[in-house]
Amino acid sequence: MSDAIEREAMEYDVVIVGAGPAGLSAAIRLKQLDADLSVVVLEKGSEVGAHILSGAVLDPVGLDALIPDWKDKGAPVNVPVTSDSFFVLGEGGRVRVPNAAMPPLMSNHGNYVVSMGNVCRWMAEQAEELGVEVFPGMSCSEIVWDGDRMKGVVAGEFGRNSDGTPGPSYEPGMELHGKYVMLAEGVRGSLSKQVIARHNLDAESDVQKYGLGMKEIWEIDPAKHQPGKVVHTMGWPLGKNAGGGSFIYHIDNNQVYVGFVVHLNYKNPYVFPYMEFQRFKHHPMVAELLEGGKRVAYGARAITEGGWQSLPKTAFPGGVLLGCAAGMVNVPRIKGNHNAMLSGKAAAEAAHDAIKAGREGDVLDEYDTEVRSGPIGKDLKRVRNVKPLWSNYGLAASLTVGGASMWLNNLTGWSPFTSKHGKSDAEATEEASKHTPIDYPRPDGKLSFDRLTNVAFSFTNHEESQPAHLTLKDPAIPVAVNLPKYAGPSTRYCPAGVYEFVGEGADTRFQINFQNCVHCKTCDIKDPSQNIVWTVPQGGDGPNYPNM
Structure with missing residues (x-):
């Protein structure tokens, strides 16, 4: 589309896509190194933090390296971990794994329970004070290429009709060009996917793996609240159906983060990750904690889980992949924010040196080397198996x-x-004929909730007249292949109820309720036919997480 549309262009030294911990760290470090560099951060959420969802227990090593005096500057990092426990659950009981049996890297001593959304809001303030231009509500819908070099992005396109044609209030957006472009889109970013494919960045890496993380914020009885308490579990209710586990983090203000992760390599297409999460809250240990409380927010997000062996090449002509755009989560620690920050800092230093030396748009191999041989690589390599x-x-x-x-x-x-990962998560899905449907209990409306009720607590909104940002490579596949062969798994793997089959027999059709989408990207990852493509909606649309 961009070839047929004339757009104004703005020139920057560095263009950063995504105002998460990686993108904002890069922006801050660039301005620390050279106040005269022009740096812009483009964020698709309605505000910084609106699309940020993370556990989160933060290892402050990245923050220490970037802003050593973060405490004095008022960072919202003020709930230190006070206790740390790990349980293997059965349906009615639990067995605690002694802390002494856990490798030292699993200890959360010195870490903090935080809202990463609020941390990113604070980081954006620090960036703006240094002169970084931060523009929320600006989806980056296209890449601007100069040959094989990523020259920039198209951002801020609004007002297309549902059929893709320009509407009466159409705004074409702008091209933002940079000497370097940094992609900090998070997991399975739409631009990052294109760059990885174009430059074959994953040619020498193992297949990438993913999990689906779902999270609720609860306000609980103050008598049960213990700020800084951290609990992780494995086992029930997933059993042999899927890998995964839970987290329960006590933050301030009598709130707890209750989260559940399901690894997306499960075989049985009848697995319903969202309902596994809801069932988990009925375990006696969890139910007792939540009884008398109320859920105040919900969200979901895919997680990169491939680790060390799945890292693609992180540098390409004109740009780099930061944080979860490349996949830097330490799975056993359930942490990636520290590595995201370190990647942003390292990319900024490489880009600064290149610009200072008069290099523009080349491959920042020194950044890729630092990712693999520096603290990020060491963190990931030791847990790679x-x-x-x-x-x-x-x-x-x-x-x-x-x-x-x-x-x-x-x-x-x-x-x-x-160890090798084996199949992709999509390829891992087996035919429904090999499995038995799973009978999930109905939500009770007190501890457990139906999907659409919970989606309302993600404060998601999409302008309905725009083109659907979820597209099908072949519109026939859902009904012709995925329904008879895999029992229509999209109706279950989506944690927001986006997909449904309407009608019966020859009248069956596949419906995409894109207005419900919380931007988790699970469909793009788990669809067994790899037929669903996630792209960005117009800027500002999607969830509006308050303090995830």
Whole structure:
């Protein structure tokens, strides 16, 4: 479309897509290094933080490196972890894993329970004070290429009709060009996917793996509230159906974050991740905590879980991949924000040096080297066997062999092997005929809720007259293939109720309720036919998370 539309262009030294911890760290570091650099951050959410969803227990190592005096500057990082426990759940009971049995890297001592949405809001303020231009509500819908070099992006296009044609209030947006472009879109970013494919950045890496993380914020009885308490669980209710686990973090203001992660490599297409989350809250340990409380927010987001062996090349002509756009989550620690910040800092330093040397639009190989050999690589490499062992051999193998691998790495800095992940999460889905439907309890409206009720607590909104940002490569596949072969798994793997089959027999049709979408990207990842493509809606649309 951009070839046929004339747009104004603005020139910057560095263009950053995404105002998450990675993008904002890059912006801040660039201005720390050279106040005269022109830096812009483009964020698709209605405000900074609106689309940020994370656990989160924050390892402050990234913040320490970027803004050493963050405490004095009023960072919303003020609930230190006070207790740290890990349980394996059965349906009615639990077994605690002793802290002494856990590798030291799993300890949360010195970390903080935070709202990453609020941390990013604060980081945006720091960036703006340094002179960074931060523009929320600006979806980046296209890449501007100069040959194979990423020259910039198209941002701020509004007002297309549902059929894609320009409407009466159409605004074509602008081209924002940079000497370097940094993609900090988070998991499965639409521009990042294009760049990875065009430059074959994943040619030498293992397949990427993902999880679906769902989270509710609850206000609970003050008598039960323990600020800084951190609890993780594995086991029930997932059992052999899927890998995953939960987190319960006590933040301030009598609130707790209740979260649940389902690994998306599950075989049984009848698995319903959202309902597994709702069932989890009925475990006696969780139900007792939440009884008498109220849920105040809900959201969902995919998580990159491939780790060290799945990292693509992070530098390409004219730009770099930051944070979860490349996949820097340490799965056993359930942490990635610190690595996102470190990646932004490293990319900024590489870009600054290149610009200072008169280089423009080349490949910042020094950044890729730093990602792999510096603290990010060391953090990911020492846990690299936990996820693939879990995926291929189950929870017991992950806990024993994966745990032993982490201990060996901790003691010697070395591990003798690197496990492979195997199939992609889409390919892992088996035909429905090999499995039995799962009977999930109906939500009770007190501890557990139906999807559409919960989506209302994500404060999601999309302008209905715009083109759907969820598209099908082949419109026939959902009814012709996915329904008869896989029992229509999109009606279950989506945590927001976007997809449904309407009608019966020859009249069956596939309906996309894109207005419900919380931008988790699960459909783009898990669809067994790889037929669904997630793209950005117009700027400002989507969830409006208050303090996720």
